[in-house]
Amino acid sequence: MVRSRGVASIAAAVLLVLAGCGGFVANGIDSSANQPTATEPATPDAPSPAAANGTLEVHFINVGQSVATLLVSPDNETMLIDSGDFTDDGEYVLQYLDRQDIDRIDHFVVSHNDADHIGGNAAVIRHYETEQNGVGAVYDPGIAASTQTYERYLDAVEAHNVTLYETREGDRIGFSGVETTVLGPPEPYLENGARNENSIVLRIEHGETSFLFTGDAEDDQEAYLVDTYGATLRATVLKAGHHGSASSTSGPLLDAAGPRVVVVSSAYDSQYGHPNNETLQRLAARSVPTYWTATHGDIVLSSNGTAVTVSTQRPAPTDPLALRSGDAIAPGATEPVTQRATYLPRSSPRTATPVETVTDGGTPTENTSGDLIIDRVNADAAGDDWDNLNDEYVVFRNAGAEPLEMGGWTVSDEADHRYTVPDGFTLDPDETVTLHTGSGADTDTELYWGSERPIWNNGGDTVTVTDADNETVLERSY
Numbered sequence: 001m002v003r004s005r006g007v008a009s010i011a012a013a014v015l016l017v018l019a020g021c022g023g024f025v026a027n028g029i030d031s032s033a034n035q036p037t038a039t040e041p042a043t044p045d046a047p048s049p050a051a052a053n054g055t056l057e058v059h060f061i062n063v064g065q066s067v068a069t070l071l072v073s074p075d076n077e078t079m080l081i082d083s084g085d086f087t088d089d090g091e092y093v094l095q096y097l098d099r100q101d102i103d104r105i106d107h108f109v110v111s112h113n114d115a116d117h118i119g120g121n122a123a124v125i126r127h128y129e130t131e132q133n134g135v136g137a138v139y140d141p142g143i144a145a146s147t148q149t150y151e152r153y154l155d156a157v158e159a160h161n162v163t164l165y166e167t168r169e170g171d172r173i174g175f176s177g178v179e180t181t182v183l184g185p186p187e188p189y190l191e192n193g194a195r196n197e198n199s200i201v202l203r204i205e206h207g208e209t210s211f212l213f214t215g216d217a218e219d220d221q222e223a224y225l226v227d228t229y230g231a232t233l234r235a236t237v238l239k240a241g242h243h244g245s246a247s248s249t250s251g252p253l254l255d256a257a258g259p260r261v262v263v264v265s266s267a268y269d270s271q272y273g274h275p276n277n278e279t280l281q282r283l284a285a286r287s288v289p290t291y292w293t294a295t296h297g298d299i300v301l302s303s304n305g306t307a308v309t310v311s312t313q314r315p316a317p318t319d320p321l322a323l324r325s326g327d328a329i330a331p332g333a334t335e336p337v338t339q340r341a342t343y344l345p346r347s348s349p350r351t352a353t354p355v356e357t358v359t360d361g362g363t364p365t366e367n368t369s370g371d372l373i374i375d376r377v378n379a380d381a382a383g384d385d386w387d388n389l390n391d392e393y394v395v396f397r398n399a400g401a402e403p404l405e406m407g408g409w410t411v412s413d414e415a416d417h418r419y420t421v422p423d424g425f426t427l428d429p430d431e432t433v434t435l436h437t438g439s440g441a442d443t444d445t446e447l448y449w450g451s452e453r454p455i456w457n458n459g460g461d462t463v464t465v466t467d468a469d470n471e472t473v474l475e476r477s478y
Contacts, residue, residue, distance in 0.1 A: 052207025052305020062293040065267035074177035079107040083120030086149040090120020104133035111215030113145040121153035129160035142166035179205040207305020216242040240264040244275025260343040268294035268328035283320035295326030307478040311337035315382040342377040371400025379456040389438030408468035
């Protein structure tokens, strides 16, 4: 159920209303007004992914030591999660939204009421209510802050008569075209209502892909999420909690979510040392490619339901332990993003019956991936693909419990370019091997196609692996 708080009661008793006192419970909201429909609380048993239509875009805006994330659903509804720091009053966020031609915020999610997350709330509400097509609704965890930034935010809600919902675990936000589930904060609140530990946590699912947003959740809320939801936290993309602090993005959360990609939003010279080295070491131990707004700039992820493509303003390191070797990019930089890599969600274990997956064009393709899965496709090398062939690659992983003897297996694309794995090559359980397009010396973890031209189509392709008996082992489209 979604708790609706009228702006009149907010004006009369701001702190009491957002602390969860008074108001009424909405049993259903008029969908014609772009409001969510209340549902029963979520359970740990997540439903099977629904077929995906269209593209979900997730924009991590470079706002320095802060966070702001824009989502555009396949049905062109918009969601803004947080609005940057109080020091810039929403300037970077509004500039970015303007460049993206966003004329309405259908869903404005406030992860929690710290000033580095609600800094632009008042400005965003004022701008969209007076100069654009409005704000559909605001979703707030209901824990007040004693700051002027918070007061200005509530004043804007009242002045423009914007619907405000206190939002808790089990609520669902009707974000058209995708499945959106609210996993936190729980009721009762954790840690006596500490704001970080009671962040709104969202899991957004589009086809086989999923995104997990944990706000500034720290050890207590992460432990609650893992204990309550376990493997149903699985996400293709995870936004690092609390800007990459040591108290967030814990090992148990990473193991439960199993992200293909992690995104960190913080300043290059963060006074708090974000992202913390402990966090980066946990990511490195799990070989999770990590993008950082401070060095990659604006980061745009696009999901077609079967794969997630990452585009960034700058080509910077994604090895967690090498993040700080990238050059800083200032918030507000306007250079366009360029496609960097494509990631596929984790495949299911081998079954007797092949599972159908849907490609971009809607044509079912047989997925008999078995124990071999694709971790990553980097189809667009940095710079000119022809001049940087070894930065075009596919990463394979053995997800089984036994070694895979891959000697004589072939890898091919839609144009039937073929590569044969060297005789005697074995991929051990939970190990990866990267197949580069160019030339080099083969090792246990790096193989080289030896091609003199790019192989993988930047606009989408199909990776097919066949064994030595010419039986299809894996076929996945991105």
